Structure formats: structure tokens, C-alpha cells
Amino acid sequence: MMDLVEHYDPSKYERPSVTIDVVVFSLVADDLKALLVKRKSPPFSEMWAIPGAFVRLDESLAAAATRALVEETGVEDVYTEQLYTFGDPNRDPRTRVITVAYFALVPYDAVRHAPGRETSETAWFSMFDLPPLAFDHHEILEYALTRLRYKLEYTAVGFQLLPDMFTLTELQKAYEIILQEKLDKRNFRRKILSAAILEETGQKRQEGEGRPAMLYKYREDAVAEVKTRRLFP
Amino acid sequence: MMDLVEHYDPSKYERPSVTIDVVVFSLVADDLKALLVKRKSPPFSEMWAIPGAFVRLDESLAAAATRALVEETGVEDVYTEQLYTFGDPNRDPRTRVITVAYFALVPYDAVRHAPGRETSETAWFSMFDLPPLAFDHHEILEYALTRLRYKLEYTAVGFQLLPDMFTLTELQKAYEIILQEKLDKRNFRRKILSAAILEETGQKRQEGEGRPAMLYKYREDAVAEVKTRRLFP
DNA sequence: ACAAAAGTGTTGAGAGTACACCCATGC
DNA sequence: GCATGGGTGTACTCTCAACACTTTTGT
Numbered sequence: 001m002m003d004l005v006e007h008y009d010p011s012k013y014e015r016p017s018v019t020i021d022v023v024v025f026s027l028v029a030d031d032l033k034a035l036l037v038k039r040k041s042p043p044f045s046e047m048w049a050i051p052g053a054f055v056r057l058d059e060s061l062a063a064a065a066t067r068a069l070v071e072e073t074g075v076e077d078v079y080t081e082q083l084y085t086f087g088d089p090n091r092d093p094r095t096r097v098i099t100v101a102y103f104a105l106v107p108y109d110a111v112r113h114a115p116g117r118e119t120s121e122t123a124w125f126s127m128f129d130l131p132p133l134a135f136d137h138h139e140i141l142e143y144a145l146t147r148l149r150y151k152l153e154y155t156a157v158g159f160q161l162l163p164d165m166f167t168l169t170e171l172q173k174a175y176e177i178i179l180q181e182k183l184d185k186r187n188f189r190r191k192i193l194s195a196a197i198l199e200e201t202g203q204k205r206q207e208g209e210g211r212p213a214m215l216y217k218y219r220e221d222a223v224a225e226v227k228t229r230r231l232f233p
Numbered sequence: 234m235m236d237l238v239e240h241y242d243p244s245k246y247e248r249p250s251v252t253i254d255v256v257v258f259s260l261v262a263d264d265l266k267a268l269l270v271k272r273k274s275p276p277f278s279e280m281w282a283i284p285g286a287f288v289r290l291d292e293s294l295a296a297a298a299t300r301a302l303v304e305e306t307g308v309e310d311v312y313t314e315q316l317y318t319f320g321d322p323n324r325d326p327r328t329r330v331i332t333v334a335y336f337a338l339v340p341y342d343a344v345r346h347a348p349g350r351e352t353s354e355t356a357w358f359s360m361f362d363l364p365p366l367a368f369d370h371h372e373i374l375e376y377a378l379t380r381l382r383y384k385l386e387y388t389a390v391g392f393q394l395l396p397d398m399f400t401l402t403e404l405q406k407a408y409e410i411i412l413q414e415k416l417d418k419r420n421f422r423r424k425i426l427s428a429a430i431l432e433e434t435g436q437k438r439q440e441g442e443g444r445p446a447m448l449y450k451y452r453e454d455a456v457a458e459v460k461t462r463r464l465f466p
Numbered sequence: 467a468c469a470a471a472a473g474t475g476t477t478g479a480g481a482g483t484a485c486a487c488c489c490a491t492g493c
Numbered sequence: 494g495c496a497t498g499g500g501t502g503t504a505c506t507c508t509c510a511a512c513a514c515t516t517t518t519g520t
Contacts, residue, residue, distance in 0.1 A: 013289075015249060016248060018248065018251060018331055055249065057249060057322070061320035085294065085315065085318045087293060087294035087333070088293055098288070098333075
């Protein structure tokens with residue numbers, strides 16, 4: 001019993017491997033998609049997996065996540081958040097590997113060289129139609145989706161999936177895709193505008209038919225986390 | 234760049250130590266307190282710290298957390314939840330140690346042999362008057378408090394800090410202590426009862442002066458997580 | 467009978483929800 | 494001039510928040 005307490009020399013203990021995995025979400029072709037990589041070596045060779053990396057000894061977890069993200073997508077300065085740590089002893093058949101999962105929201109137009117890198121095959125997959133996945137990555141993706149939906153409801157995070165400028169209809173569509181639920185146009189607009197987190201750019205977009213739409217952008221000075229009314233008590 | 238990708242042999246990489254730390258919350262003497270242990274060895278010898286343990290190679294993270302909890306408090310079957318993983322390269326001066334933080338809610342009357350164990354000195358500290366702490370444990374405690382307050386507002390988790398049976402006044406006081414905010418008695422009662430997560434036990438408690446209060450208990454079949462109304466959109 | 471804590475309802479304000487038509491542009 | 498998507502207002506309902514007195518018990 002005594003040897004469990006934390007005071008003791010860490011070097012006495014066998015150490016697990018630690019990785020990060022980054023669930024990269026984007027909106028592609030009116031669908032919520034995650035970026036996956038095809039594994040080139042065992043275990044789970046040729047299966048799709050969430051992009052990840054081993055954590056270097058001199059590197060913070062967030063830095064490792066950013067590194068993997070830049071590596072796979074070429075994007076920097078995107079919304080990234082720690083999700084959960086998965087550490088089942090048998091999640092990797094080789095050895096004990098604990099993974100700290102992150103999720104990132106990237107605007108589709110910002111992703112530069114994925115898919116199509118040489119080192120590993122990458123592709124976008126619909127979150128609602130996933131292939132078989134390596135390790136416990138299916139569980140991680142489902143968890144990430146749950147968290148994204150939650151976050152969408154009480155923080156202003158939806159913009160992170162859109163280009164700098166967007167129309168209200170595009171924003172509404174983003175919400176509808178993620179929540180898988182139809183929203184009322186007038187109520188959506190009133191609510192999102194009264195939250196005072198958007199500003200008009202003055203520019204309009206004309207694309208195809210119909211009346212041109214006002215382009216909005218996210219107000220940098222806005223508080224992203226608006227307090228929700230509490231349920232209890 | 235290539236050696237960052239996850240496919241490669243984990244044994245090639247230097248491995249960090251991984252620990253769990255468990256923030257144990259309870260309500261003691263009308264105050265929200267956390268259980269801390271006094272360190273007996275360097276680094277931070279003689280400083281207070283969150284109880285924790287190294288993760289064994291054949292043990293899940295949750296199992297390690299439960300083990301540390303039983304070790305320090307003697308309680309089993311209490312509410313435990315993973316909080317966040319802290320992995321700054323310099324958070325432990327000896328070597329790289331990544332810690333997965335958990336928090337636990339325990340009813341004060343359930344804690345058996347803490348404080349007062351022989352192996353290490355343990356004590357309850359008010360969350361609003363903390364001593365200097367080892368490592369980044371102050372940050373972990375503050376994060377745990379923030380999370381607890383959040384959770385309190387959209388899930389029915391407050392009961393976990395109370396005995397099996399409790400009065401509505403006791404429950405209200407628990408909320409007031411944690412949120413550090415006075416609540417209206419009538420509104421509190423209406424709201425908590427309409428959520429249908431409590432049931433009357435039929436028993437009453439008489440303690441000291443005043444009218445005896447109905448004892449309630451948490452309904453096991455109740456859904457703990459009640460959906461809050463969304464803010465966006 | 468009085469001190470102490472438990473218990474109980476109503477009203478006004480604000481937010482949420484449901485719902486249908488006119489507007490600007492391209493073809 | 495018509496097809497296409499953009500943009501707007503109102504009425505009803507429900508939830509929230511504020512507020513004070515009566516009841517039951519022990520002493």
C-alpha cells in the first residue's frame with residue numbers, strides 16, 4: 001500500500017508512453033467532417049486513425065497537439081482544446097500508451113496541404129459515416145462530437161469552423177449540420193445578433209442567384225463564453 | 234519531421250512519468266474543503282499537496298484514481314470524474330511528470346480514516362483559504378472549483394456531497410457554499426422539486442430547535458444530467 | 467408564549483417559440 | 494417577370510425573480 005503514494009522517486013516506476021491525438025473538425029460540403037490518416041505500419045496497418053504524435057520530453061501537451069496539427073493540416077492559430085485523456089491499459093496492443101485527446105476547429109478554406117501529403121494518406125470523413133478505426137479512436141471521435149455540440153450551445157465557438165467573413169445563413173447552416181437539427185431563421189438571427197459577438201463588415205456576397213447577403217465577422221473583443229442561465233437550482 | 238507521426242515504435246521514445254491526482258471535495262463545517270496531504274520527501278518537502286499516485290502499467294487511469302482515493306479517505310463508490318491533464322514540462326523539477334487530475338465528491342460523514350493516518354499527514358482545507366501548495370497544485374485546485382461550479386449549474390451533482398438523506402435546507406446551503414451566493418428559499422425548493430430528482434423519505438429530522446424538516450433522498454433512477462436550455466442559437 | 471427553523475403562492479418582467487411575407491439580385 | 498436566396502416583426506407561452514407570512518416543534 002505504501003508504495004502508491006506520490007512522494008517517491010518517479011524513476012523507480014515503469015513509465016507508459018504518452019501521445020496526443022487531435023480530432024480535426026471542419027465543415028466540408030455541408031457536412032461535419034473529421035480529418036483522418038491512414039496508418040502505414042502495425043498495429044492496425046492500413047486502417048484509418050486520428051492524427052497524433054508522441055509527446056516529447058521537453059514539450060508541453062498543447063505544443064505537441066499544435067505540432068501534430070501543423071504537420072497534418074498546415075494550419076496555425078486555430079481553436080484547439082484539450083478533450084479527455086484515454087488510458088485503458090489495452091488500448092494499444094504493443095505497450096501501454098496513454099493518449100491525451102485534443103480537438104481542433106478549422107475553417108475548411110484554411111487547410112492547405114491535406115489531403116494529399118506524401119508521408120501519409122489523409123482524408124476527410126463525415127462524422128455521421130465513419131470508417132472502421134484503429135485503437136479506441138471511434139470512442140474518441142464520438143466523445144469529441146458530444147463535446148463540440150455541448151460547447152456550441154453555451155459558447156460562441158461555431159465561427160471557428162467558418163472563414164473570417166461569413167453570412168448569417170452560412171453560420172446557421174453550420175449550427176444545423178453540427179446539431180443535426182433545423183433552426184428557425186428569424187429566431188436564429190435575432191439571438192445571434194443580440195449576443196453582440198458579430199459585426200457587419202459592410203461587404204456583401206453575391207454568389208449565384210438571389211439577393212446578396214451581408215458578410216459578418218466575429219468580434220475579436222467579444223467574450224466567447226457567455227454564461228448560460230443555470231438549471232440548478 | 235517524419236519521426237513525429239504516431240505509427241512508429243513507442244519503445245523508441247523516451248517516456249514521461251504519469252501520475253493521477255485526485256481533488257477530494259467535501260462540505261465540512263459549512264465550508265467547501267479539499268483534502269490535502271503533507272509531503273514527506275523532496276521536492277516540496279513539508280508542503281501540502283493534492284493526493285495522488287503513479288499510474289501502474291496494468292491499471293487504468295480511473296482505477297489509479299480510485300486507488301488513491303480509497304488510500305487517502307477509505308471511501309468507495311463516490312462520484313469521481315476526470316478533470317484535466319496537466320503536462321507542463323517543468324511542473325515537476327525532478328523529471329517530466331504528466332498528471333491526469335480527477336475530482337471526487339465525498340459526503341463528509343463517509344470519510345473514515347482521514348485525517349489521522351499514520352503514513353502521511355492529511356487535512357481538510359477551505360477552498361477559499363488555501364495554503365501554499367506543491368507543484369502546480371494550486372492551479373489544479375482552482376480549475377477543479379471552476380468545474381464543480383459549472384457542473385452544479387447544469388447537472389444534479391450536489392447530492393454527492395451530502396449524506397444519503399438530507400433536508401432541503403441542507404441542500405440549499407451546499408449550493409450556497411459552493412457558489413458563494415445566497416439563494417431564495419422558495420425558488421430553490423420549487424426548482425429542485427420540479428426537476429423530479431428527489432423523493433421524500435417520509436422521515437423527518439429533529440435537531441435542536443425549530444420545526445422538524447422532511448428528509449429527502451436522491452432518486453437513483455433520475456437522470457443526473459438535465460439538459461439546459463441552449464444559449465446559442 | 468416565545469424562539470427557531472420549516473414550509474408555502476403570487477405577480478410582473480423578460481426570454482423563448484412559432485409563424486408568413488416582402489426584398490434584392492441574376493437570368 | 495420569375496426564380497432564388499436574403500431579410501424582417503408580432504403574439505403567445507413559459508420561466509425567472511422578487512417578495513412575507515404561517516406552521517410546527519422545543520424550551
